[in-house]
Amino acid sequence: MINAKYAGLGKVRSVIRELFEYGNARKAQIGADKVFDFSLGNPNVPPPAELNAEMLDLLNNTDAVTLHGYTSAQGAYNVRKAVSDYIIKSFGASVDPDCIYMTCGAAAALTITLCALCNEGDEVITFVPYFPEYAVFASQAGAKLVPVHTKDSTFRMDFQALRGALTKNTKAVIINSPNNPAGIIYSEAEIRELCAILEEQSRKNGAPVYLISDEPYRELVYGGEHVPYVMNFYKNSIVCYSFSKSLSIPGERIGYIAVNGEAEERGEVYAAVCGAGRSLGYVCAPSLLQQLAARMIGRTSDISEYKTNRDILCSALESFGFSVVKPQGAFYLFVKSPEEDAGAFAERAKKYELLLVPGDDFGCKGYVRIAYCVSRDMIERSLPAFRALAESYKNS
Numbered sequence: 070m071i072n073a074k075y076a077g078l079g080k081v082r083s084v085i086r087e088l089f090e091y092g093n094a095r096k097a098q099i100g101a102d103k104v105f106d107f108s109l110g111n112p113n114v115p116p117p118a119e120l121n122a123e124m125l126d127l128l129n130n131t132d133a134v135t136l137h138g139y140t141s142a143q144g145a146y147n148v149r150k151a152v153s154d155y156i157i158k159s160f161g162a163s164v165d166p167d168c169i170y171m172t173c174g175a176a177a178a179l180t181i182t183l184c185a186l187c188n189e190g191d192e193v194i195t196f197v198p199y200f201p202e203y204a205v206f207a208s209q210a211g212a213k214l215v216p217v218h219t220k221d222s223t224f225r226m227d228f229q230a231l232r233g234a235l236t237k238n239t240k241a242v243i244i245n246s247p248n249n250p251a252g253i254i255y256s257e258a259e260i261r262e263l264c265a266i267l268e269e270q271s272r273k274n275g276a277p278v279y280l281i282s283d284e285p286y287r288e289l290v291y292g293g294e295h296v297p298y299v300m301n302f303y304k305n306s307i308v309c310y311s312f313s314k315s316l317s318i319p320g321e322r323i324g325y326i327a328v329n330g331e332a333e334e335r336g337e338v339y340a341a342v343c344g345a346g347r348s349l350g351y352v353c354a355p356s357l358l359q360q361l362a363a364r365m366i367g368r369t370s371d372i373s374e375y376k377t378n379r380d381i382l383c384s385a386l387e388s389f390g391f392s393v394v395k396p397q398g399a400f401y402l403f404v405k406s407p408e409e410d411a412g413a414f415a416e417r418a419k420k421y422e423l424l425l426v427p428g429d430d431f432g433c434k435g436y437v438r439i440a441y442c443v444s445r446d447m448i449e450r451s452l453p454a455f456r457a458l459a460e461s462y463k464n465s
């Protein structure tokens with residue numbers, strides 16, 4: 070008898086993947102330029118020009134063992150040192166190389182972290198709307214994901230709702246800012262209040278409630294917003310970072326876990342991270358990519374391209390009568406569905422060859438997500454389809 074839980078997970082594709090596959094089939098049928106695929110968060114802006122140069126320099130001037138051999142399970146020392154130096158320099162947080170664990174992107178970072186922290190029956194809180202894979206990662210760790218309501222239409226943190234969700238079983242809270250799918254950034258005031266509540270709950274529980282910050286979009290901010298660094302506000306915190314979006318290299322699978330050097334059980338937490346990585350087989354992230362990350366840390370692809378995409382889409386959609394949550398960061402736009410059922414809206418959008426992801430899987434009914442990390446040309450060509458979609462509601 071094979072494992073039914075995994076077989077089930079393997080058979081059911083996420084709604085996003087389902088739509089992406091539908092888009093590929095539709096493109097083959099009617100032509101790629103006729104389909105407006107806003108389904109996937111695959112960055113279209115190329116990586117920074119220096120990335121290829123750094124890669125070539127590494128390939129030409131580094132010994133084969135450093136490039137292609139095993140590193141320590143937690144990552145090469147020089148890479149972990151580069152990451153911790155960067156965190157100290159940029160955010161003033163207290164970390165060292167033995168707080169850092171290199172991973173295959175944020176997905177592995179989150180799975181390892183949750184497995185490291187949670188015991189069977191623990192609860193992990195997150196705010197709505199949230200990245201749907203959190204539920205899968207939490208379940209892998211034997212924990213239950215507890216989505217917490219946020220303020221209507223702004224998606225700001227609702228502290229009353231948070232207090233109502235905290236229990237003696239709460240092991241961690243995951244935040245994601247800038248947020249996929251709503252693009253909001255939690256302010257310093259929100260982070261401070263969140264941390265004060267978690268301190269209080271930790272005292273009640275007699276054990277830390279950890280704060281996990283999922284940060285694949287940290288650098289993708291528009292208009293000079295500040296993304297507070299959680300380690301500066303809460304000692305029992307862990308950052309799960311990915312280079313996927315900042316450098317436009319999601320297929321290369323590189324990121325890291327940073328455990329706050331000031332965490333109460335810092336040594337035990339890091340040991341558990343290493344143990345979880347070991348038991349999941351997530352050891353020794355790709356060596357070449359580790360070395361590349363160490364060289365590229367702090368640099369980004371041209372984020373201004375996304376800002377222009379955001380501005381074009383927001384103003385066009387609003388002028389057609391749609392109501393949008395203007396994103397402060399990341400590259401997603403959350404649009405209110407003109408009918409109650411966002412799934413029905415997304416189905417109707419397909420008739421106009423617009424592929425939009427219903428928000429239900431993000432824990433939020435009545436919205437669809439548009440990933441605007443796509444070509445400017447496609448955005449501009451899609452606008453008449455959005456207009457026609459809006460008009461179809463006025464006429465019905």
Ligand code: PLP
Pocket residue numbers: 110173174175176177200245249283285310311312313319323324
């Ligand atoms: N967390 C969020 C909020 C994401 O949007 C994604 C990917 O889209 C991930 C984690 C996983 O990122 P990675 O490609 O680094 O595994």
